[in-house]
Structures are given as C-alpha cells and as structure tokens.
Amino acid sequence: MGGTEHLTVRREGATLVLTLNRPQAKNALSLAMLVGLYDGWLEADEDDSVRSVVLTGAGGSFCSGMDLKALAGKGMEGEQHRDRLKADPDLHWKAMLRHHRPRKPVIAAVEGYCVAGGTEMLQGTDIRVAGESATFGLFEVRRGLFPIGGSTVRLQRQIPRTHALEMLLTGRPYSAREAADIGLVGHVVPDGTALKKALEIAERVNSCGPLAVEAVKASVYETAELTETDGLAAELARGWPVFDTADAKEGARAFAEKRPPRYRRA
Incomplete structure (x- = not known):
C-alpha cells in the first residue's frame, strides 16, 4: 500500500481510503499529496480486491486548493517528488481527477474547507457526503486566477448552469446545505460523521457485483x-x-x- 507524507492510504474491507494529510495547511495541495493521490488511484484501478474508494481529508478539512505560497514563488513542500512530475507532466491533473477517471466508484467525505482546487477535485468524484459545516466554492476569480482544474466544463454538467456560473463568477463560499440544494453534494450529515457515512455507502457498493x-x-x-x-x-x-x-x-x-x-x- 502506497502513500506519502501528505497522503495516507489504508484499507477498510474492500474500500481503499485515501486521506489528504496536510492539516496544518488545511490540506492545500502539495507535490507529495499529488503524487500520493495519483498512486492511490492507480492502486485502486489495479487491485481487483478494491471495490470502492473513499477520498477524505485529515484535521477537519477536505482540501483548500493549491498552495498559493508556492504559486507566488515561495517553494512547495515535497521537492523530493519533483522527479515524478518531470517524468509525467500530466501527473497533477491525473491526481486531481481532471485527466483520470478511476474505474471503481469514488465517494468523497468532506469536512471543513473544500474550496478552489478542493471543489475542482470534488467534481471528479462519484458520490459526495458533506459535514454540515463544510464550505465549498471556486475562489479563483477573486485572486485573478482561472479554475483550470475542469470546473468551467464539468460544473455546468453537474449542477444547473445558473448556479455553476454564480459559483464560478462570484467566487463566494457555499455552505453544505447550499451545495446540497444545487446538487453539488448528495448528503449533508452532522459534523465529524462524513467519513462514517461515506464508508456506509461504500459498503453498500462493495456488496454489489x-x-x-x-x-x-x-x-x-x-x-x-x-x-x-x-x-x-x-x-x-x-x-x-x-x-x-x-x-x-x-x-x-x-x-x-x-x-x-x-x-x-x-
């Protein structure tokens, strides 16, 4: 079983649980996290004993998106993994599910922040559970950036276009209830129980052919x-x-x- 310093991998029966593990940065994306994620998707695809995947975050957050300090030239943790990115320049897009679709069902268990790249990665998952205090949103335009992780294409196909455009063009935060109302997530549960609910859904999937x-x-x-x-x-x-x-x-x-x-x- 793989994993890196910012991505843990464990098994729960036939479910592979991938945990974004950089809580001090609200699980902002790092090289180590991206490499671990990509390896996790490959492991799920290649291991026939894995029937579902749960994606979640450590420390009460899902993912706060790209590390803006790194984008500003301050350096990104996990430089020892840069050779993987050089060998496969598409690795980060595959890790974020922009250029890769796992063949096993992927269930997201969201607590806390799921914004910017977190909301973009969420759109590559199949079933979504959120704690009631979770926050969603595509904040890129507020920073003069573009949500290039797939959101201008995928979001309008997953929720009504008027809601997609509002989320994309205002960069405002959305509560878990709002996210459920517009169809971005399927379940809103008490805080701290999103992973439990996701694993329950995964077990139902695992019991099927x-x-x-x-x-x-x-x-x-x-x-x-x-x-x-x-x-x-x-x-x-x-x-x-x-x-x-x-x-x-x-x-x-x-x-x-x-x-x-x-x-x-x-």
Missing part, C-alpha cells in the same frame, strides 16, 4: 454527452456482456436461495 458496478459507472460517463439514440446503443454494448458473467448467475442463484451472493469478478 463488482463487474456490474464498474460497467454501470463506465456507462453513465461514456453516454453523458451522447444523443439518446447513441447513448442507448452504447449502454447495450456495455451492459449485455454483464449478463453472461458467472457473477450475474451467482446473483440470481443467491436471490433464489435467500443468501448473500459470493461474487468472484468472473
């Missing part, structure tokens, strides 16, 4: 921008093979025998 889960996730994303006719054709191409798997037969047999299914990814 893994081949079916991964095929459903892939179909949702690959058909999102297709016409209905093309989307339905793509859905059939993605979905029919699932019915021929041993797992599909096991699911039906377990239902008939009134027992939990034993899926084998076959």
Whole structure:
C-alpha cells in the first residue's frame, strides 16, 4: 500500500481510503499529496480486491486548493517528488481527477474547507457526503486566477448552469446545505460523521457485483454527452456482456436461495 507524507492510504474491507494529510495547511495541495493521490488511484484501478474508494481529508478539512505560497514563488513542500512530475507532466491533473477517471466508484467525505482546487477535485468524484459545516466554492476569480482544474466544463454538467456560473463568477463560499440544494453534494450529515457515512455507502457498493458496478459507472460517463439514440446503443454494448458473467448467475442463484451472493469478478 502506497502513500506519502501528505497522503495516507489504508484499507477498510474492500474500500481503499485515501486521506489528504496536510492539516496544518488545511490540506492545500502539495507535490507529495499529488503524487500520493495519483498512486492511490492507480492502486485502486489495479487491485481487483478494491471495490470502492473513499477520498477524505485529515484535521477537519477536505482540501483548500493549491498552495498559493508556492504559486507566488515561495517553494512547495515535497521537492523530493519533483522527479515524478518531470517524468509525467500530466501527473497533477491525473491526481486531481481532471485527466483520470478511476474505474471503481469514488465517494468523497468532506469536512471543513473544500474550496478552489478542493471543489475542482470534488467534481471528479462519484458520490459526495458533506459535514454540515463544510464550505465549498471556486475562489479563483477573486485572486485573478482561472479554475483550470475542469470546473468551467464539468460544473455546468453537474449542477444547473445558473448556479455553476454564480459559483464560478462570484467566487463566494457555499455552505453544505447550499451545495446540497444545487446538487453539488448528495448528503449533508452532522459534523465529524462524513467519513462514517461515506464508508456506509461504500459498503453498500462493495456488496454489489463488482463487474456490474464498474460497467454501470463506465456507462453513465461514456453516454453523458451522447444523443439518446447513441447513448442507448452504447449502454447495450456495455451492459449485455454483464449478463453472461458467472457473477450475474451467482446473483440470481443467491436471490433464489435467500443468501448473500459470493461474487468472484468472473
């Protein structure tokens, strides 16, 4: 199991838990965090025993975005990881889920600040849980910057355009309740319980057929921008093979025998 000084990795059953771990900086992005994140996504993709991923933050915050001190030329912690970025100049975008989509479901557990690059990374996750005191927002325009982590493209596809534009153009903070009202997050829970709720959702995902889960996730994303006719054709191409798997037969047999299914990814 991987991890770096700013990103911890642990297992909770079939769930891989990735924790942004730079609490003294409200988990502002660092080289060590980006490298750890990217390696975590790869581990989840490559390990068939992992059925879901939970992304969260340490110390009561999710992620406060890019380290502005580093952007101003003050240097960024974790210089020993710079060779990874040189070897793969796209690594930071993959780490932030701009240029990489994990094949396993990703559930975000948000407490505290989830702003700027935090809100951008959030848009690459599949299911989102927030503590009631969490704060969201894309603050880039307030600093004369551009939210280049994908938000001008993705946000309007995930929430109504009028809300997307307000968030993007005003740079104002949003409460967890506001974020839920506009559809940016799916659950608002008492502070300190977002991770518990996310793990509960992950366990439900883990109990389902893994081949079916991964095929459903892939179909949702690959058909999102297709016409209905093309989307339905793509859905059939993605979905029919699932019915021929041993797992599909096991699911039906377990239902008939009134027992939990034993899926084998076959």
